[in-house]
Amino acid sequence: EEHRLWGGRFDGEPDEIMRALNDSIHYDKTLWKVDLKGSKAYAKSLAKTGLITENECELLVNGLDKVGEEWSNNTFEIKSGDEDIHTANERRLKELIGAVAGKLHTGRSRNDQTMTDTCLWLRDAIDTLSQELTTCIKFFLKRAEKDKNIIFPGYTHLQRAQPIRWSHWILCYVFQLKRDLERLFEVRKRVNVLPLGCGALAGNPFGVDRAFLAKELGFETVSDNSLDTVGSRDAILEFLQWASMTSLHLSRWAEDLIIYSSKEFSFVTLSDTYSTGSSLMPQKKNADSLELIRGKAGRVYGLLTSMSCIVKGLPMTYNKDLQEDKQSIFEAFGIMQSVIKISGAVLHTLTVNEDSCTKALSxxxxxxxxxxxxxxxxxxxxxxxxxxxxxxxxxxxxxxxxxxxxxxxxxxxxxxxxxxxxxxxxxxxxxxxxxxxxxxxxxxxxxxxxxxxxxxxxx
Ligand code: ARG
Known part of the structure; x- marks a missing residue:
């Protein structure tokens, strides 16, 4: 028989379609590591209050580590009834260490737990993306240094305006991306705030030391209001806004290069590595990498728009609608990571046709x-x-x-x-x-x- 965390007051099994709608395990399993990390810190904080013994704490922490081993060597078995990552990890913990597992969730709710997992995951994702963006900016700078002597047409209204240096054009995007990087550091500050210890909505009644939890989990500060903590998603929205802005800049950059790489302009030739051909027209070489950078920006706006719509009319505090937040950030992260990587690589590997650039000046x-x-x-x-x-x-x-x-x-x-x-x-x-x-x-x-x-x- 299936174990449910909330089974006490329920008769029978949920409808199959309802279960499929409700389950998030197939995507939030991505959070397995941060979920266990949060749980270990929480077990320690419970021991500090005296609510569980040091021995029980050790059993919990070791048990959670065992669950982690199963995830990392791919032997963790997701079972029907594992709604989400929190449920799955706790179910497995109980199988491994028995009834004491039932003490872990004391005073905690999946509402503060899910935000804790999300913030931990997002903080790592932000660190990865800021490194990627830094690398991309360095590729742009390298190219700007290399091609300092090339002069080509600068445009307004896509009409020839005044001659400019090609490097000056590259730098115009470097400064947009630099501001995006600054913005990302700002977003990180608001993601790096501890949600754990807010319970379902009212707070923690067992005197859990939240400053201790913050220190254990590497959070800079502790959230100030439990209702706000479980009910708000502005840190996530701000990340999606950042992703929208950055992909907007890269999309515009890509559009410039799509134009510059057309035969009529011929200012640049993309490396074969980042181009594709046509199944019908043998002569074609298309700038698909750039078109995808432009296209993915549209998807990212979709993620921001859908998440904004999900949050805008919700009564405080937690509502299940909020579960949708994870897919938005997972997808946005994946898109941003590849788009930023490809942008640096495309600029690094393309050829600038200096002759065509010069000929285009009039x-x-x-x-x-x-x-x-x-x-x-x-x-x-x-x-x-x-x-x-x-x-x-x-x-x-x-x-x-x-x-x-x-x-x-x-x-x-x-x-x-x-x-x-x-x-x-x-x-x-x-x-x-x-x-x-x-x-x-x-x-x-x-x-x-x-x-x-x-x-x-x-x-
Ligand atoms: N999987 C849920 C989410 O991601 C966890 C919180 C569920 N809480 C609840 N009270 N149903 O939002």
Missing amino acids: ADMLATDLAYFLVRKGVPFREAHEMAGKCVALAEKKKVLLSELTLSDFQGINQNFDETVLKVWNYEQSVEQYTSYGGTSLKSVEEQIKNVKQWLADK
Whole structure:
């Protein structure tokens, strides 16, 4: 006969479909290790109150370790009636050590237990992801350092705007990812708060020392309100918000590269390792890695949206709806881990086609420089802008490039143009004028790289 933790007041067995709906063991078994860790700490805290003897505590702790051995060597057998990881571990503990197992759950509820497990798991997941993100940022920085001399078109409205350094474009994403990493550290602070010792909702009546529990489990602080602790999921939502923001940034980065890798642009060629072909068109090489990074972002928003909807209308405190939280973070973690890894690898292995980058630059992208030429001769910018615009119009009318206008063409528009205007048509020189910090000159790009490296070293 099946053992149920809550069987006392119930007659008969639950309906099969109800059981399938209710069970979470098939996914929350992921938490087996943190569940046992939390239970061992809780057994010790019970011993500290004198509610169980030191000997009983030892039996519990050793028994929990035995359960852990079964999980790690794959011999743990999930039985029907094991609703969730908490139930399964306790059932097995009782089989191994007998009735004393029944003392472990004194004053504890699966409501504080599940949050404890979740926070422990999420804290580890966050540490893994911050390492992955750091590695990814380092790959981006390495590429930015390597390709400092490549100049290519910068865009607004996806129209050619001004020449910029390729590294400057990479760094634009480095700074977005750096902020994402800062945000992840923030999320960790709110995940790293002990839920255990709040019971079902009202707290712990046996004087369990929660500061001791926090220390045992490595939590920075202890939660302040038992209702809030079992009923809120904002730490989880905040993690999903972080995942949404980070995947949004990577998706946008991927979109840039999808465009840059198309034949029409040809700025980059993806490594074969991160591309796939077509089953019909033999010539095709598709940027599937980047498309999946873009696509997965949509899934992550779905996880955030579904979890927000699940929480928004719940009466305080715990409701079974909240059980859905685990699948969201498990899936988000898996997606983020692979997406961050692949992003670093794609950028590290692609080829930049310097020739195509240079060919894509055109004289009209230096129209701003014509205006700046006049500004440097003392012409007010608004007027200079107007004059440069007239030069563009004249070139269009004469069906020549802006750089093919003659000195007399220029002087016909404004007498402040002299023969040095013919030296404007140099992309490198154009890029190099943006020396203020944050600009695209070599000096500024190098400073940006240096600052991010310093930040990584200090963090
Ligand atoms: N498996 C449940 C969850 O993840 C544990 C809490 C169940 N608590 C309860 N009172 N039914 O949320």
